[in-house]
Amino acid sequence: MTPTLGSRLVRFVLLGLAWIVLLFLMLPVLAVIPLSFNSEPFLSYPLAGVSLRWYEAVLSSPQWMGALKSSLIVGIATVLIATPLGTLAAFALVRKRMPHAQVLMGLLLLPMALPVVVVALALYIFLTRIGLANSYIGLIIAHCVLAAPFVLVSVTASLAGFDFAQIRAGASLGAAPLRVFFFVTLPQIAPGVATGAIFAFITSWDEVVVALFVAGPGQRTLPRQMFAGLREQLDPSIMVVATIMIVISVFLVALGFVLRHRAARRR
Amino acid sequence: MAILSPARMQQARLFGLVVPLLAFMTVFLFVPVGSLLLRAVQDPEIAQLAPNLQREIRTWDGTGMPPEAVVVALRDDLATLQRDRRAAIIAKRAAAIDPAFREMIMSAARLAAAEPQPAPDDLLQAVPKLREPATWAALRGVFAPFTDTYLLATVDHARDPATGAIRAVPSSEAIFIDTLARTLGISLGVTAICLFLAYPLAYVVVRQNRTMQAVMLTFVLLPFWTSILVRSAAWLVLLQTHGVVNDALISMSIISEPLKLVFSRAGTVLAMVHIQLPFTFLPIYSVMKSIPDDYTRAASSLGAQPGYAFRKVYLPLTLPGVAAGCLLTFILCLGYYITPALLGGPSDQMLSYYVAYYLNQNVNWSMAAAVSLVLLLITLAIYVLYVRMVPVLRQTES
Numbered sequence: 195m196t197p198t199l200g201s202r203l204v205r206f207v208l209l210g211l212a213w214i215v216l217l218f219l220m221l222p223v224l225a226v227i228p229l230s231f232n233s234e235p236f237l238s239y240p241l242a243g244v245s246l247r248w249y250e251a252v253l254s255s256p257q258w259m260g261a262l263k264s265s266l267i268v269g270i271a272t273v274l275i276a277t278p279l280g281t282l283a284a285f286a287l288v289r290k291r292m293p294h295a296q297v298l299m300g301l302l303l304l305p306m307a308l309p310v311v312v313v314a315l316a317l318y319i320f321l322t323r324i325g326l327a328n329s330y331i332g333l334i335i336a337h338c339v340l341a342a343p344f345v346l347v348s349v350t351a352s353l354a355g356f357d358f359a360q361i362r363a364g365a366s367l368g369a370a371p372l373r374v375f376f377f378v379t380l381p382q383i384a385p386g387v388a389t390g391a392i393f394a395f396i397t398s399w400d401e402v403v404v405a406l407f408v409a410g411p412g413q414r415t416l417p418r419q420m421f422a423g424l425r426e427q428l429d430p431s432i433m434v435v436a437t438i439m440i441v442i443s444v445f446l447v448a449l450g451f452v453l454r455h456r457a458a459r460r461r
Numbered sequence: 462m463a464i465l466s467p468a469r470m471q472q473a474r475l476f477g478l479v480v481p482l483l484a485f486m487t488v489f490l491f492v493p494v495g496s497l498l499l500r501a502v503q504d505p506e507i508a509q510l511a512p513n514l515q516r517e518i519r520t521w522d523g524t525g526m527p528p529e530a531v532v533v534a535l536r537d538d539l540a541t542l543q544r545d546r547r548a549a550i551i552a553k554r555a556a557a558i559d560p561a562f563r564e565m566i567m568s569a570a571r572l573a574a575a576e577p578q579p580a581p582d583d584l585l586q587a588v589p590k591l592r593e594p595a596t597w598a599a600l601r602g603v604f605a606p607f608t609d610t611y612l613l614a615t616v617d618h619a620r621d622p623a624t625g626a627i628r629a630v631p632s633s634e635a636i637f638i639d640t641l642a643r644t645l646g647i648s649l650g651v652t653a654i655c656l657f658l659a660y661p662l663a664y665v666v667v668r669q670n671r672t673m674q675a676v677m678l679t680f681v682l683l684p685f686w687t688s689i690l691v692r693s694a695a696w697l698v699l700l701q702t703h704g705v706v707n708d709a710l711i712s713m714s715i716i717s718e719p720l721k722l723v724f725s726r727a728g729t730v731l732a733m734v735h736i737q738l739p740f741t742f743l744p745i746y747s748v749m750k751s752i753p754d755d756y757t758r759a760a761s762s763l764g765a766q767p768g769y770a771f772r773k774v775y776l777p778l779t780l781p782g783v784a785a786g787c788l789l790t791f792i793l794c795l796g797y798y799i800t801p802a803l804l805g806g807p808s809d810q811m812l813s814y815y816v817a818y819y820l821n822q823n824v825n826w827s828m829a830a831a832v833s834l835v836l837l838l839i840t841l842a843i844y845v846l847y848v849r850m851v852p853v854l855r856q857t858e859s
Contacts, residue, residue: 211665238704283479291472296848298479301483304486309798319493319497335489339490417690421690428698443687
């Protein structure tokens with residue numbers, strides 16, 4: 195059947211509309227990047243000139259560098275705690291024998307759906323009561339609550355093709371459970387765990403509301419510092435930080451894709 | 462000790478793997494959120510600050526003047542608080558009901574702490590407002606172990622201090638019904654726009670070859686993994702009075718004066734659509750990807766026109782993806798805070814804004830808790846619907 199002129203026109207128009215929507219998604223994100231190189235303190239096109247002065251300003255600012263340090267501390271600690279918690283739970287929840295798995299999964303994924311302001315307020319009151327408000331530990335706990343569901347989702351997805359008979363095979367050959375885990379299971383699900391860890395880091399790296407509520411002046415993270423900057427004065431140094439945040443997120447997600455892709459080829 | 466069957470043993474072992482995360486979430490999410498919600502109807506601080514009064518006022522039925530024991534309890538609690546210099550906290554709570562109560566509580570506290578302590582009657586004589594039954598009815602509301610004050614406030618109602626009857630607050634003070642309607646309206650609008658854009662987009666993307674699909678998906682995923690704050694900031698910059706969008710429109714002579722795009726509803730909705738579109742798109746795309754071409758081809762070989770085949774065969778098959786994408790987008794929209802805070806004006810703020818407002822500006826945790834409760838109930842209702850419709854977990858054999 196040859197397509198009629200009408201249906202070809204429809205297809206052409208749809209393709210055009212699709213590209214408009216795709217550009218609507220992509221361009222605002224990309225538009226930020228050149229503005230960070232503007233030689234004048236304006237946030238509009240055309241650029242007055244190209245310079246690195248705002249990068250220099252950010253890199254030599256104790257405030258921004260302190261925020262970067264806080265973000266890295268909190269992000270890495272979040273990964274170290276949320277990844278094992280999520281991985282262990284994922285391991286049990288994907289098994290058919292696990293009772294109430296759907297309900298448990300629904301409960302454990304709640305932090306993804308709850309309004310983040312409500313979670314932030316609840317944690318603020320709770321952490322204040324136990325004396326952990328305005329502390330790194332408090333902020334890390336809060337970020338783990340938000341990040342663990344992402345680990346859970348990506349590890350359960352990576353376990354979809356996993357053959358649990360291998361664990362019994364390992365055990366029947368006399369290997370201790372931990373040995374089986376490290377030598378049989380982990381190598382196969384490592385890409386899923388790594389992706390989970392990456393998403394856990396990005397959750398913390400991008401998070402602003404909880405940081406706004408729970409963290410004190412000593413734990414100002416990059417997004418929090420950026421939020422304050424956006425409300426006080428807009429200048430290209432904020433675009434520099436935005437660019438850094440975009441580049442790091444995109445780099446990490448791309449890394450996750452490569453890891454999973456390579457693992458899929460090996461199978 | 463009971464001996465478990467092997468199957469039970471394995472179940473117990475599996476459950477053991479979930480315990481760490483479940484315990485973590487229980488301690489750091491479920492318990493904190495639960496006690497937050499409790500705060501909407503109960504003020505734990507009052508019990509701590511005025512234990513005698515809270516105990517005694519419960520025994521009084523609230524009509525006429527209270528028995529002497531209640532006045533004694535007020536005097537004793539205020540005396541203790543005055544010596545600890547904490548009477549102002551109670552005064553602030555009472556002032557939330559009636560601003561004149563602040564001075565009344567403070568002067569009663571000063572008198573109560575005097576040596577020798579005044580008799581209950583002397584206290585009433587010295588503070589005229591304490592001789593009014595309406596005052597005591599209001600205090601009963603403040604010091605009762607459970608209160609509906611805050612929950613009523615979230616639906617723009619209050620109890621009449623004199624009679625205790627529930628009535629609507631004056632329209633000049635009514636803000637919450639409007640905010641709730643606005644929150645639902647913006648969420649619904651953003652969801653509808655996202656669906657309107659995502660459905661045709663997904664339809665086009667699944668029909669491309671592999672390379673083209675990868676390119677198009679990059680255009681969706683790269684913004685998707687950029688932080689919400691960065692994207693809101695990008696829109697703030699683009700939409701400014703002398704920002705990129707206004708400059709472009711003026712240079713193309715479409716408009717002559719810059720449009721007011723920031724601190725407006727339009728800016729807020731635009732940025733929210735930008736952020737939510739991938740959430741709507743991805744479930745629809747993955748469902749469309751799983752539908753074989755044969756179905757619509759079979760329909761057309763049986764003589765169906767393309768439009769008819771689409772409506773009767775293809776569209777119904779994609780509905781699970783549409784439902785998943787829309788529910789997810791709607792749930793996430795309900796909790797928006799950062800984007801309206803940066804891009805919206807005062808009349809574009811959603812419920813989350815009031816949670817933050819009562820925490821940061823007008824330190825009133827009970828009110829923040831009551832607004833949270835409303836937000837949470839709506840979210841949970843839709844989340845339950847979502848979890849029942851969309852399997853959140855795929856399990857494996859063995």
